[in-house]
Amino acid sequence: MITVTSLWRHPIKSHGREAIKTVTLSAGQTMPWDRTWAVTHGKTGFDVKDPAWAGSRNFMVGTLTPKLAGLWAKLDAATRTVTLSHVDLGSLTFCPDQAEDVQRFVAWVAPLCPADRLVPQGIVAVPDRGMTDSPYPSISVMNRASHDAVQDALQSTVEPERWRGNIWLDGLDAWAEFDWIDRDVTIGGAVLRMRERIKRCMHTASNPHNGVRDIDTLGALRGQFGHQDFGVYAEVITGGEISLGDKVEVH
Missing domain, CATH: 2.40.33.20 (PK beta-barrel domain-like)
Incomplete structure (x- = not known):
């Protein structure tokens, strides 16, 4: 069975x-709350005024930033807040929809991202679907x-x-x-x-x-x-x- x-x-x-x-x-x-948000970088081709699905190369991914794989997440769906944790960084609770919180996230996650590669800039979402590959x-x-x-x-x-x-x-x-x-x-x-x-x-x-x-x-x-x-x-x-x-x- x-x-x-x-x-x-x-x-x-x-x-x-x-x-x-x-x-x-x-x-x-997609599965509810799966890839609801994606993290942008300096070469992201994403129109925030007309958000639509975009391929993985437009976002921060573990292929180019290996240490991201060490992150774990916990979602509070009622408040749309996410708690991320990493063995090297501790934990951070924030709302990906709030600009000030996003900047806190960008600063927090920066040590995982090599400075000579793409670095995080913001967080985006697409209505009614997750940002799957x-x-x-x-x-x-x-x-x-x-x-x-x-x-x-x-x-x-x-x-x-x-x-x-x-x-x-x-x-x-x-x-x-x-x-x-x-x-x-x-x-x-x-x-x-x-x-x-x-x-x-x-x-x-x-x-x-x-x-x-x-x-x-x-x-x-x-x-x-x-x-x-x-x-x-x-x-x-x-x-x-x-x-x-x-x-x-x-x-």
């Missing part, structure tokens, strides 16, 4: 993750068995948080999720259509506890499995609630 083993949201793109126990998905939408509103689905296969290839412990997934499943064979492309999958009370495999970047090489690049995840994927993919992007077809332990059915 295939079941849901963990659920994660990432309130600010590339700036921390938070485990949750239940979530209600809506058709055609895909141009369509997506939710990422991960397979625990595939994760274990990567661990075995590396002969080292690999934290699941490195993959930045939303929904983790257990009870299927390694890489079986790749066979689900273009199929509908019922997860709890929601139906998701599996759209495409997720091609991975160097962000996965960074330790989620300190942001240090310490394992060659991409080398393991390419060398042992002949691809650079982990997880599947999915689109919500029918909304509904998903909780830990829910059953999964492939159609």
Whole structure:
């Protein structure tokens, strides 16, 4: 039997993750509060007067700023405040919608960002969707068995948080999720259509506890499995609630 083993949201793109126990998905939408905000830099091409989805290169991401991977997040949805924590910085609670708070965040996170690279400038959001890597509103689905296969290839412990997934499943064979492309999958009370495999970047090489690049995840994927993919992007077809332990059915 295939079941849901963990659920994660990432309130600010590339700036921390938070485990949750239940979530209600809506058709055609990203996971609530997942990548709701994104951090801009000096080369960001984003029109704040006409906000729309933009690709990852427009924002601060762990591929170019590895230490961001060491951030953890906790969201207070009622007040739209986020608490970020990092082993080297301590914690900061702020509202990404408030200009003064954003400047406090920029100053706080600066030590994680090399001065000779892109540095954070502000925070933006897009109405009614999260700033996922895909141009369509997506939710990422991960397979625990595939994760274990990567661990075995590396002969080292690999934290699941490195993959930045939303929904983790257990009870299927390694890489079986790749066979689900273009199929509908019922997860709890929601139906998701599996759209495409997720091609991975160097962000996965960074330790989620300190942001240090310490394992060659991409080398393991390419060398042992002949691809650079982990997880599947999915689109919500029918909304509904998903909780830990829910059953999964492939159609």
